[in-house]
Structures are given as C-alpha cells and as structure tokens.
Amino acid sequence: MNAQPDGPEDRLRRFAAIWSRAVFPLTSTSSTRPEFEKQLLPLAERLSKALVAPAFDAEEGRAVGAALVSAHCTDPEALSRSLDCVDAYLSLYCGGDGDAETLRMRSARLQHAMAAGYAQALRERTLAEQEAIAQAALRAQGVVAQALHASEARFRAVFEGAAIGIAIADLEGNILQVNGALVRMFGGAEQTLRGRNVKQWTHAEDAPQVWRLYEELVRGEREHYHVEKAFYRPDGTVLWTNLTVSLLRDADGAPQYQLALMEDTTERRLLNLRLRYEATHDALTGLPNRTLFFERLEKVLGAGEGQRFGLCYLDLDGFKTINDSLGHAAGDRLLVEVADRLQSCATAPGEMVARLGGDEFVALTTGPDTQREVDELAARIMNALSAPVRIDGRELTVRGSIGIVEGPAGERSAAEVLRSADITMYRAKSAGGNRFELADPEADARAITRHGLTTALPAALERGEFFIEYQPLVHLGDGSVRGAEALVRWLHPQHGVLGPDRFIPLAEHTGLIVPLGRWVLEQSVRQARAWRERNADAGPFRINVNLSPCQLTHPGLVQDTVEILERAGVQPDALCLEVTESALIGADDDLLKPLRRLAEMGVDIALDDFGTGYSNLANLRRLPVSILKLDRSFTQSMQRFPADPVDLKIVEGIVSLAHSLDLTVTVEGVETGAQAEQLRILGCDTAQGWYYARPGPPERLHELALVDATG
Amino acid sequence: MERPAWAPRSIDISVPSVSRIYDYYLGGSHNFEVDREAARKAMEFMPGLPKIMQANRAFMRRAVRFAVDEGVTQFLDIGSGIPTFGNVHEVAQAARPGARVVYVDHDPVAVAHSEAVLAGNDAADVLAADLRKPREILSSPQVERLIDLNRPVALLLVAILHFVEDEDDPYGAVAELSEALAPGSLLLLTHASYEGAPLLQQQAEGAVDVYKDIRNPLIMRSRDEITRFFEGYDMVEPGLVPMPHWRPETAPEDEDPYAFSGFAGVGRKA
Numbered sequence: 001m002n003a004q005p006d007g008p009e010d011r012l013r014r015f016a017a018i019w020s021r022a023v024f025p026l027t028s029t030s031s032t033r034p035e036f037e038k039q040l041l042p043l044a045e046r047l048s049k050a051l052v053a054p055a056f057d058a059e060e061g062r063a064v065g066a067a068l069v070s071a072h073c074t075d076p077e078a079l080s081r082s083l084d085c086v087d088a089y090l091s092l093y094c095g096g097d098g099d100a101e102t103l104r105m106r107s108a109r110l111q112h113a114m115a116a117g118y119a120q121a122l123r124e125r126t127l128a129e130q131e132a133i134a135q136a137a138l139r140a141q142g143v144v145a146q147a148l149h150a151s152e153a154r155f156r157a158v159f160e161g162a163a164i165g166i167a168i169a170d171l172e173g174n175i176l177q178v179n180g181a182l183v184r185m186f187g188g189a190e191q192t193l194r195g196r197n198v199k200q201w202t203h204a205e206d207a208p209q210v211w212r213l214y215e216e217l218v219r220g221e222r223e224h225y226h227v228e229k230a231f232y233r234p235d236g237t238v239l240w241t242n243l244t245v246s247l248l249r250d251a252d253g254a255p256q257y258q259l260a261l262m263e264d265t266t267e268r269r270l271l272n273l274r275l276r277y278e279a280t281h282d283a284l285t286g287l288p289n290r291t292l293f294f295e296r297l298e299k300v301l302g303a304g305e306g307q308r309f310g311l312c313y314l315d316l317d318g319f320k321t322i323n324d325s326l327g328h329a330a331g332d333r334l335l336v337e338v339a340d341r342l343q344s345c346a347t348a349p350g351e352m353v354a355r356l357g358g359d360e361f362v363a364l365t366t367g368p369d370t371q372r373e374v375d376e377l378a379a380r381i382m383n384a385l386s387a388p389v390r391i392d393g394r395e396l397t398v399r400g401s402i403g404i405v406e407g408p409a410g411e412r413s414a415a416e417v418l419r420s421a422d423i424t425m426y427r428a429k430s431a432g433g434n435r436f437e438l439a440d441p442e443a444d445a446r447a448i449t450r451h452g453l454t455t456a457l458p459a460a461l462e463r464g465e466f467f468i469e470y471q472p473l474v475h476l477g478d479g480s481v482r483g484a485e486a487l488v489r490w491l492h493p494q495h496g497v498l499g500p501d502r503f504i505p506l507a508e509h510t511g512l513i514v515p516l517g518r519w520v521l522e523q524s525v526r527q528a529r530a531w532r533e534r535n536a537d538a539g540p541f542r543i544n545v546n547l548s549p550c551q552l553t554h555p556g557l558v559q560d561t562v563e564i565l566e567r568a569g570v571q572p573d574a575l576c577l578e579v580t581e582s583a584l585i586g587a588d589d590d591l592l593k594p595l596r597r598l599a600e601m602g603v604d605i606a607l608d609d610f611g612t613g614y615s616n617l618a619n620l621r622r623l624p625v626s627i628l629k630l631d632r633s634f635t636q637s638m639q640r641f642p643a644d645p646v647d648l649k650i651v652e653g654i655v656s657l658a659h660s661l662d663l664t665v666t667v668e669g670v671e672t673g674a675q676a677e678q679l680r681i682l683g684c685d686t687a688q689g690w691y692y693a694r695p696g697p698p699e700r701l702h703e704l705a706l707v708d709a710t711g
Numbered sequence: 712m713e714r715p716a717w718a719p720r721s722i723d724i725s726v727p728s729v730s731r732i733y734d735y736y737l738g739g740s741h742n743f744e745v746d747r748e749a750a751r752k753a754m755e756f757m758p759g760l761p762k763i764m765q766a767n768r769a770f771m772r773r774a775v776r777f778a779v780d781e782g783v784t785q786f787l788d789i790g791s792g793i794p795t796f797g798n799v800h801e802v803a804q805a806a807r808p809g810a811r812v813v814y815v816d817h818d819p820v821a822v823a824h825s826e827a828v829l830a831g832n833d834a835a836d837v838l839a840a841d842l843r844k845p846r847e848i849l850s851s852p853q854v855e856r857l858i859d860l861n862r863p864v865a866l867l868l869v870a871i872l873h874f875v876e877d878e879d880d881p882y883g884a885v886a887e888l889s890e891a892l893a894p895g896s897l898l899l900l901t902h903a904s905y906e907g908a909p910l911l912q913q914q915a916e917g918a919v920d921v922y923k924d925i926r927n928p929l930i931m932r933s934r935d936e937i938t939r940f941f942e943g944y945d946m947v948e949p950g951l952v953p954m955p956h957w958r959p960e961t962a963p964e965d966e967d968p969y970a971f972s973g974f975a976g977v978g979r980k981a
Binding site: 028029033072125129132133135 | 731741743768822824
C-alpha cells in the first residue's frame with residue numbers, strides 16, 4: 001500500500017497500528033507484532049469501509065469479531081480493548097468527512113456486531129476445541145483399552161493354553177481360577193477344583209517344609225517357593241508335580257493373591273522309579289542287586305551306636321559244574337530257585353537278600369541283636385538249600401558255603417565287610433564246603449596279605465623288586481665249591497624281604513611264575529657265565545635253578561631255556577634244573593619229554609626234595625634225572641649224636657641205589673661239620689647248607705670260591 | 712505383555728497433563744478443568760507463565776524458519792504437546808512445502824489429538840514415545856518413513872528437558888538421539904531456569920511445586936547445565952540466550968519480562 005502521508009490509507013494503517021499495540025500483549029500468537037498488525041489491517045479496512053458505506057451493514061462487525069478469534073485473540077480482554085480502539089479511533093481515523101452523529105451511531109452498531117461476532121466465534125471455537133480434546137481423550141482411551149484388551153486376551157490365551165497347570169488363589173487359600181492344564185492334571189473335573197481351598201491339598205508324602213513355606217508366603221514374608229509335591233486326584237490316584245508358588249502383590253505392594261504353577265511329573269517319576277528299580281535289581285532273580293545291597297549296607301554301617309549288622313555271604317558249591325553239564329538255562333533256573341528260597345529265609349524287617357552276581361548271594365540282617373540272628377539266618381539258609389531242586393526232571397542237590405561277618409556299625413567300610421565275608425566264605429569252601437564259617441580277624445589278615453601279595457606280584461616284577469641269592473654247592477670229597485643254587489627273593493616295599501615260600505605258590509596260582517621263572521633263569525645263567533669267566537681254572541661250575549610244576553608244563557620251556565643259554569653264551573652243562581619229586585609223580589611221557597630234551601642237550605636235571613613224596617624208586621629209571629637232592633629231613637636226624645642208625649641205613653641205601661643208577665647225590669640242610677663228615681662217609685657227592693654258607697649275594701660266593709681255590 | 716511402552720494402564724483425565732496446561736497458557740481450549748486449575752495455581756506464583764510459553768513458541772517459530780533457511784527440511788519434535796497453532800509443521804511447511812515432521816509425545820491424549828490434526832498431511836506424523844527411550848523413537852515406523860537419518864535433521868527439544876529428572880539421564884537420552892543424526896543436524900532447545908526470571912526464586916518455586924504435585928516435576932537447570940546438552944554441537948549465534956534474544960525479529964526490549972525466563976539455543980552437529 002503506498003500511502004500518502006495522512007491520506008486515507010495512511011490513516012487506516014495508523015488505526016491498525018494503534019489497535020495491534022493495544023491487543024498484541026493479550027494474544028498468545030507466536031507471530032511478531034508487525035505480523036500481527038498486518039493481520040489486523042484487513043479487519044480495520046472492513047470496519048472502515050462499513051463505517052462510511054452508502055448502505056450501512058453492521059454484519060461486517062460480526063465478521064471482524066470472528067476474525068479476531070481466528071487470530072488467536074481468545075482472551076476476552078482483547079475484545080474489550082478492540083472495542084475501546086474502535087470506539088475511540090475508528091471514526092477519527094477512518095470517518096473521513098462523514099456526519100459525526102451518523103459515524104458515532106454506525107461505530108456503536110459495528111461494536112455491538114463485533115462483540116456478537118467475537119462471542120459467537122469464541123464460543124464455537126471453544127466448543128470445537130473441547131470437542132476435539134474430548135475426542136482425543138476418548139480415542140486415546142480406546143487405544144489403551146484396545147491394547148489392554150489385546151494384552152488381556154493374550155494373557156488369557158496363555159493362561160488357558162499353557163501346558164503348565166496354573167491356579168490363582170486368594171491369601172486365605174480359596175482357589176479363584178484354574179486353567180485347563182491344571183484341570184486335566186487333576187482328572188478333568190473343574191468343579192472339583194474351583195471354590196476349594198489350597199489347604200485341603202495336603203498329601204501324606206508332603207515334605208515337612210511345604211506348609212511352612214506356604215504360611216510364610218501368604219504372610220508376605222516370602223515371594224515364592226518351589227517344591228516337589230504330591231496331590232490326591234479325585235479318583236484317589238496320585239499326581240506328582242513340580243510346584244512353584246508365587247506371591248502376587250497389588251500396586252502398593254500389599255500381598256493380594258497367590259499364583260501356583262504346576263508341572264505334572266507323575267510319569268517322569270514313575271519312569272525314574274522304574275529305572276531306579278531296574279538299576280538296583282537283578283533281572284534274573286528279581287532280587288536287589290549289588291548296587292542296592294551296597295547302598296543298604298553302607299546305610300546300615302553308617303547307622304548310630306548300638307546298631308549291629310550280620311552278613312551271610314553265600315557261594316554255591318559246584319555251581320560251575322551244573323552250568324557246564326546241564327547248560328546255562330538250567331543253571332539260571334537253579335539260581336532263581338535258590339533266590340526264592342533265600343528270600344523266604346530273610347523276611348523280617350531289616351533283613352535283605354541280594355544277588356551280587358553269578359552264584360554269589362548275600363543275606364543281611366540288622367538291628368541290635370545280630371550276633372544271634374546272623375547264625376540263625378545262616379542256619380535257615382543252609383536248611384533252605386538242603387532240599388533238592390528239581391530241574392528238567394532231575395533232582396539237583398544244592399550245597400553252599402557261607403562266610404559270616406557280624407559286628408557293630410560304624411567300624412568298617414562296606415568294602416571291608418564284604419571282603420571279610422568273601423574270605424570267610426572261601427575258608428568255608430576250602431574246609432570242604434556245605435558249611436558256614438564265622439569271620440576271624442587273623443584269618444582275614446592272612447588272606448588279605450596273600451591277596452595283597454598276589455595282586456602286587458606283576459607290578460613287582462616290572463619294578464624289579466625281585467633279586468636272587470645264591471647258596472654254594474660243595475663237593476664233599478674235596479670241599480671245593482662246585483656250583484650254587486639260585487634262590488629268588490622279593491624285596492617287598494612294605495613287608496621287606498620275602499622268601500620264595502611266601503610268593504612262589506601265589507605266582508604259580510596266577511601264572512606269573514612263567515615270566516618270573518624266565519627272569520630267574522636269565523639272571524642265574526648270566527651269573528654262571530660271570531663265574532665261569534672269572535674262574536676258568538676252577539673246574540666245572542654249575543648253577544642250579546628251580547623249576548615249578550607250572551613251568552614244567554609250559555610249552556615254551558625248552559625253547560626259552562635254549563635261547564637264554566645261547567644268548568648268554570653258556571654251555572648247557574653249566575645249568576642244572578631242579579624239579580620236585582612231587583611234580584614228577586605220575587608224570588607221563590608228554591610231561592617228561594621237555595626234560596628229556598634238555599637232558600639230552602647236556603642240562604642236568606635234579607630231583608629235588610627227594611624222599612618226601614611216595615618215592616617210586618622204580619620210577620627213577622625212566623626219569624631223565626642225573627642228580628638226587630635228598631630232602632633235609634634226612635640230614636636233620638644226623639644233627640643229633642649219635643645219629644639214628646635207621647636213618648643212616650636209609651641214606652646209605654639211597655646213595656647206593658642212586659650210584660647204581662648213575663645218579664649223583666646232593667644233600668641239603670648241612671649245618672655242622674659232623675653232619676658233613678657223616679654224609680661224606682655215607683657216600684654223598686655234594687652238600688649244601690649253613691655249615692658252608694647261607695644264601696647270599698653273588699659276590700659272597702665268588703669270595704668263597706676264591707678261598708676254596710686258594711685253600 | 713506386549714503393552715506398548717507408552718500406553719498407560721488407563722487414561723485418567725482427572726489428572727492434570729502438562730501438554731493440556733501448556734495449551735491453556737496459549738489460550739487454547741484443548742484442556743479440562745483439572746488442567747486449568749493447576750495452571751491457574753501455578754500462575755498465582757508466576758502470573759507471566761503464558762508469556763514464557765508464548766516466548767517458547769515464538770523462538771520455535773524463528774528457529775524452524777532458521778533451520779529451513781539452513782536447508783534442513785526434516786524435523787523431529789519431541790514433546791510436541793497439543794498446542795492449537797504455530798506448530799512445527801505449519802511453520803516449516805509454510806516456509807518449505809513438503810517439509811517433513813515427526814511429532815513425539817508420551818501423552819496419549821496429545822498423540823490422539825495430533826493424529827486428528829495431522830490427518831491428511833502426508834509429510835507429518837505423530838508417534839507415541841518417551842524421550843527417555845530414544846531407541847523406540849529412532850526405530851519407529853514414523854521416523855523410518857519420514858526422516859532420512861543420513862541427511863541433517865532438526866531435533867526440537869522445546870520445553871521438554873526440564874520435565875526429565877537427572878536420574879532418568881536426560882543427557883544420555885540427548886546424546887543417544889544426537890548420535891543417530893547426520894552431521895549438520897540442528898538441535899533446537901529451550902529449557903526452564905531460575906536464571907532470567909523476573910521474580911524471586913522462592914516465588915518461582917511455588918510454581919515448580921505445582922508441577923511436583925501433578926507428578927510432572929519441573930527441573931530447573933542452570934545455564935551451564937543446559938549448555939551441556941549441546942555436547943557435540945557447535946552453538947549457532949547468538950548461543951544459549953534468553954528466548955527473546957535468540958535472533959529476534961522485533962526489539963527484545965518490547966517483550967514481556969517473563970519471556971526472559973529460561974534459555975534457548977540452537978546447535979549444529981559437527
């Protein structure tokens with residue numbers, strides 16, 4: 001608008017400026033005042049035109065009043081100030097040269113119309129905005145409600161669809177809601193659950209803490225608890241559950257409800273029980289097995305003071321024969337029958353029968369008075385076995401050996417008790433079987449040592465715990481050392497030096513004698529070579545090595561011996577193998593063949609301990625033997641003076657017989673010079689004994705030989 | 712479960728709402744008696760409160776225009792409320808048709824109202840979310856649809872940070888939002904403060920108490936504390952100043968004394 005100073009347009013703008021200055025502070029517009037003034041300018045123009053229009057129309061005032069509201073002049077004070085402005089300045093600035101009275105009247109009419117228009121517009125705007133905000137609030141609530149509804153629907157779906165049983169109860173225990181899974185767990189009738197009280201859900205197998213935890217929870221002292229709990233179903237069957245109960249609090253934290261989550265573990269529990277049964281029972285006889293027996297025994301042994309136990313360890317006599325001759329099926333039926341009979345023997349509380357495996361059974365009795373009871377139990381068992389067992393039309397006689405262990409709880413471990421019972425049972429068996437024996441600590445100790453030595457033997461050979469001592473063999477004619485007997489010793493880490501009598505039978509029993517014997521042979525042959533090299537001039541020097549019965553039958557004997565001799569570069573005539581008379585009693589040609597082969601090669605064979613068995617003198621001829629070693633029992637009688645003339649005669653006879661068979665005679669156990677002299681007179685060839693030297697290390701023998709050579 | 716994070720358990724319009732109180736201060740009628748009652752009570756202590764709100768709106772208008780002049784045409788207005796007029800999309804789209812605006816508020820009524828206002832405006836949308844959970848804002852479908860985070864964005868935090876208590880980590884929230892913005896983005900911010908208010912602090916505290924009573928505590932921060940929100944931003948001239956001093960279009964001395972309460976500033980992300 002290019003207004004001329006004080007022209008109508010300039011005057012109009014000045015009016016608008018006054019108006020905007022009056023009203024702007026009351027608006028809440030974010031516009032600036034110049035912008036606001038620009039908004040008012042067209043309104044001022046409308047008023048100005050209406051004021052001077054040829055045909056007056058007060059309605060223009062209405063539009064202007066409404067426009068004020070649109071310009072955010074919503075404070076009624078803005079109207080008041082606007083009317084003041086119009087009243088004071090409209091005619092003045094915009095009235096031109098109009099009639100003053102007409103202008104005043106028209107201005108007043110316009111003001112009335114402005115007020116009416118403003119009021120109407122403000123009312124409409126207010127109503128519209130109230131409507132809008134109310135609608136917004138409603139929609140927002142709708143959205144929230146929908147979200148809540150959706151969430152509630154989801155919760156309900158979760159609640160109903162959960163595989164886990166859910167129940168909600170108040171703090172008095174009244175059940176308010178249960179889900180389908182829970183109803184199904186309890187057998188399907190919802191009415192039997194809803195409205196009932198949690199506290200009725202007691203069960204005989206409830207753990208003692210279950211109801212204490214419950215009380216703590218409903219008192220608000222505990223947020224949740226987790227237990228394994230059984231419930232009675234309406235039909236009387238048992239429901240086992242993993243139960244978790246949580247306390248639900250309201251917004252202010254006060255306890256409000258309890259929530260129970262249950263997982264049905266009935267099946268799993270049954271399966272566990274079955275697996276547990278299978279793991280602890282013998283499939284054939286249905287008796288408790290070794291595992292369960294040990295559990296029970298350990299429990300019994302761990303019982304308090306005053307408690308005792310009695311154990312019968314039964315092994316059937318000759319069961320292997322039955323199994324071998326009649327077959328396993330018959331053997332199994334026999335075991336089942338035995339199991340049944342045993343079970344009928346141990347029916348009192350605290351008694352138990354178990355099958356440890358094979359034909360080994362145990363019966364256990366517990367209580368304060370087992371000393372008497374266990375004997376009776378053993379007697380009952382023997383009695384129960386006495387009647388023959390009928391299998392496949394045969395009457396089988398069953399016999400058993402029982403080892404009994406009885407004692408107070410808390411002293412020994414289960415393994416110790418069972419070992420003692422086992423040892424005692426073997427004692428009963430070696431005493432002929434079909435009997436029971438009572439455990440005896442000394443017998444146990446012996447057996448335990450035997451057992452310990454047996455199990456330690458293989459490692460001992462590997463660790464080099466064996467060594468060899470040599471006892472010289474002296475020619476009775478000239479007193480020269482002609483050889484030595486190799487005697488194996490065991491330097492046991494705990495028991496010290498053990499003689500062959502302590503472990504050779506064990507080695508025989510376990511078969512370890514073969515490698516042990518081979519080792520002894522190797523060592524001795526090597527030693528023989530050393531001596532021969534040193535004393536090349538001292539004449540034939542021979543090493544005597546003992547052969548056990550087991551070695552005798554070992555197929556590798558000849559080959560092993562040859563190899564050992566060859567490897568050491570020793571002639572066969574430097575070796576004499578000693579075989580006991582008893583090992584050769586009744587020997588057939590098969591057994592003698594290896595000895596014969598060795599003898600043919602030049603190895604001497606000595607018959608050891610001659611005179612202790614039922615010596616078949618006639619047999620001597622067919623044995624590949626070149627030396628007789630008279631048992632020390634013959635020489636012992638010569639220690640006395642005067643010697644028993646009968647003994648002298650016998651020895652004389654044997655020597656004469658031997659010589660006539662071209663055998664040389666060696667005597668053992670020579671302890672005195674008189675003995676030695678006597679034996680020389682009787683014609684014995686060589687002697688061995690403490691009179692000459694005790695068994696000792698090879699160096700000792702070397703010294704002895706030197707002494708002899710120089711002497 | 713799955714209840715939208717913003718959705719309260721129920722909407723209680725008998726409890727005053729800061730956005731409706733704000734509307735009342737600005738002469739609107741999008742409010743209920745409880746809101747007006749709270750507003751009137753606060754005004755007993757600070758009669759010029761409406762002028763502060765008006766100054767906020769005026770600053771926002773200038774700052775949005777400034778942003779458009781700087782070439783920024785995407786706006787993220789968090790704490791947008793319910794005001795009747797002078798909204799960001801109006802200002803921005805008047806200056807640059809097609810300018811994109813996403814409003815964010817955690818008041819479901821404000822959001823519902825904004826939805827009605829924005830119906831048919833393809834370039835503007837509203838999102839119910841909380842400033843304290845920036846992830847939800849940034850990953851919302853609305854932001855995804857309208858805001859290209861690879862280009863500069865004008866982030867508006869106008870009269871909102873003083874409603875976030877320190878234990879809710881407002882600095883962390885602003886930092887997380889800023890992190891997502893491209894270099895050249897602008898942070899448009901106003902914040903209440905005792906500094907600059909034309910009255911004794913004790914008196915202003917009366918108004919603060921009103922907000923405390925309606926469970927929307929008003930956290931007054933010092934200028935230094937407010938400056939810390941701009942970490943990572945270069946302050947645009949004239950820096951952090953009382954609202955009327957920020958690039959005024961009319962003489963600041965003509966403004967109501969209350970308009971000088973609190974601070975306004977714009978930062979540009981480096």
